[in-house]
Amino acid sequence: MSDPTFGISITRIDNEPRPAVWSDMAVVGLIGTAPNADADLFPLDTPVFMYSDDRAKVPALGTAGTISGALSLINAQLGEFQVAAKVVVVRVAEGADADETIVNIVGDGLTTGLAAFVDAGPVLGVIPRLLCAPGFTSQRTGTDANAVCAALPPICTKLLAHAVVDGPATSEQDAIDWRETISSDRIIPVDPAVKVLDETLETVVPMSPAVIGVAVRRDHEKQGRPFHSWANQPVQGIVGPSRPINFSLTDGATEGQRLLANNIGVVLRGEMGVETAIASGGFVFVGTDNAGEDDLWRFYNVTRGRDYIHLMFLRTLRFYLGRFNITGQTVQAVVNTMSFALRDLKADGDILGYEVKFTRDQNSPEQLRLGKFTINFAAEEAPVLRYLGIQSARYRPALDALLDDLLAQVDAVVG
Helix, strand or coil, rough: CCCCCCCCCCCCCCCCCCCCCCCCCCCEEEEECCCCHHHHHHHCCEEEEEECCCHHHHHHHHCCHHHHHHHHHHHHHCCCCCCCEEEEEEEEEECHHHHHHHHHHCCCCCHHHHHHHHHHHHCCCCCEEEEECCCCCCCCCCCCCCHHHHHHHHHHHHHHHHEECCCCCCCCHHHHHHCCCEEEEEEEEEEECCCEECCCEEEEECHHHHHHHHHHHHHHHHHCCCCCCCCCEECCCCCCCCCCCCCCCCCCHHHHHHHCCCCCCCEECCCCCCCCCCCCEEEEEEECCCCCCCCCCCHHHHHHHHHHHHHHHHHHHHHCCCCCCCCHHHHHHHHHHHHHHHHHHHCCCCCEEEEEEECCHHHHHHHHHCCCCCCCCEECCCCCCCCCCCCCCCCHHHHHHHHHHHHHHHHHHHH
């Protein structure tokens, strides 16, 4: 297009900082069995997107297997103004026993079983980032790790997801032995199981769908930002834990405290009139940790929050690639885009502080000539409050004040 000889030319300048584009971290990835499901709606080893209250798809799953009950437990945790959870369901064939089903859940590492979640983004347009395989994460042979727990970390890493996994729900020692086989900051262990009412009978079911539901609720309460723990949150839709967990807020020598010390989240019963209980009533989930080795990234709200920041940078900064040349304006626009997004997170209390900078030592002329530059950023996610120390002492100045008052009164009488 040539400029007019006599007229007006308008050129849009596009070097402003970009608004941040955030990702949905609360899409659930649920893998399990539903032997009576409609095979057309839910083909095996295929990711299927649904809302947890879908009136067509939920009945189409049937009630047999593990998926239907897990959806019910997720729905029971949803909060105010929350209609449903977004769920990617992967149905696998039910084996003759749990071991055969576990083989189907682990899959071939490429397209079947857990690997089907990796296809959800390209196929469905949503990526599950809260995964669970209820009923199939506790079984072990001897001292070996559970195969599903072993297969989950690489899947979670690809998706930038976290998985909630269920322990054996048998004893404290069994739970700790099981926990010792897991090492990933993307795995969140929980134990024991929970009891629900199935028609007229109490049934023991895995806790992980309830915890996932709590996570979905918490993200919803925080406008989708995953920087907050799910600890000290009520668990609805259950009639109790599968076994009672002894717990005290002031005594580390209790089963609940020992499980927490080993990074295992627990569900606790509230106790009316017991000040050291977690609550006065109901059932409460307590758990802050993932199963990683690095204490710097111990809290799952921190690791999920950092995923959220990284994904925001990916979605927001890709706009600049190929559209702009490397100039001072471009570099400043990128720096400002990153800084403004982190500024908003700090204003909301999600991070405590941040730094974004472009430095010479990370950017040589040779790299710039190749169309590359590097931005350094640092941020500090707010840690969850899990221990409050109170130092209690006598206050002698109060006696000095009392003496002053007494002397003043005596002087007034004598005078």
